[in-house]
Amino acid sequence: MSSIKNYLVLSHLQVCNANAQASPITIGIPSITAFLGAIHKLQRELNHKGYENLCFNGVGIIIHEFNLKTFFDRFNRELLVASSNPLKMDKKNEGQWVRPSTIPDPKIDFTVSLMCEVGCDYLDDEAQFISDIDDILLNGLRIAGGIIDIPCSKQGGVLNSYGSVIKYYPRIDQDDDKAISKIIRPLIPGYALIERRELLQEAMKEGIDPIVALIDYLAIHHDCIRHEDGYIEWNSHRRADGWIVPIVVGYQGLSEPMKVDNQRDNDTDHVFGESLITLGEYRMVNTIYGIDWLLWKYKTDLEKSLYMCICNGGE
DSSP: OOSEEEEEEEEEEEEEEEEOEEETTEESSOOHHHHHHHHHHHHHHHHHTTOTTOOEEEEEEEEEEEEEOEEEOTTOOEEEOEEOSSOEEEGGGTTEEEOOSSOOEEEEEEEEEEEEEEOOSOOSOHHHHHHHHHHHHHTTOEETTEEEEOOBOTTSOBOSOGGGGEEEEEEEETTOHHHHHHHHGGGOSOEEEEEOHHHHHHHHHTTOOHHHHHHHHHSOEEEEEEOTTSOEEEEEEOSSSSEEEEEEEEEEEOSOOBOOTTOSOTTSOBOOEEEEEEEEEEEEGGGOSOGGGGEEEEEEETTTTEEEEEEGGGO
8 A cells, every 4th residue: 555645634624503412322522424424525526526536535533622502591500502403383373483393403613623535646736626625615514514614813813715724735655754744733732533442342352231331431430448547548540541432433224225205315225223332532633643543434334234434543
């Protein structure tokens, strides 16, 4: 495999009002499929603009900051800000718009940098390539339903275009530390989201149920030591070091591919599925062993009906 690769970095994109409900049991940063889906949408738009051979072979996700939207009620309880969409008309109540009987969507704002491995050898006009991406971002590309907002510069001025946060790095040698540092340095401070499914795999080899193991890795364990003089010393620790979090990496099919009523795409078979949840880790981007180590890619196992994303760092 060639060590020379091309990278596109969408740096410090501010995403507003994204859906924070990544699965039925997790709330926070959207699922990995939401980020890869947004980049896949970007690829298709670029293909329509004439870049027919262009593809993105992997996506790195670097989170800079996030704010889960909450509020305090009159009992000083912190509650989630959520919405249910789309609104529907209540004909029995004078045609008023009401919330549908669906699961409310909690909202989150976050700043993210997306690092994409570009699968093409040569671009005739790199400036035009960046300009075309700029145009797509400004015309409504969304991440998990969230709107990509105009970012602010470090000097506090509002940028009029995304062009200043789009960087293209052609022909980067993976063994060239200086070239890699040139890509990574503008993303500091930031936390790269990588996969840690090996933690669950080790626990399952010990006969521990996966959901029990997942909760055990997320929990803070407290223990105490009683000294001879009667003093009790309390200690708190987690099962594994690092900022370990639950993440959604894809779907497990529950049915055979089929056509169903009111499906979004009439040309593609529908599969009922449930979320695949595993463990991930936020790690400072400057501590990552290499760019390939943080890239997420699609993987499909049709025999087991698994449609998921995997990270090189988790293999």
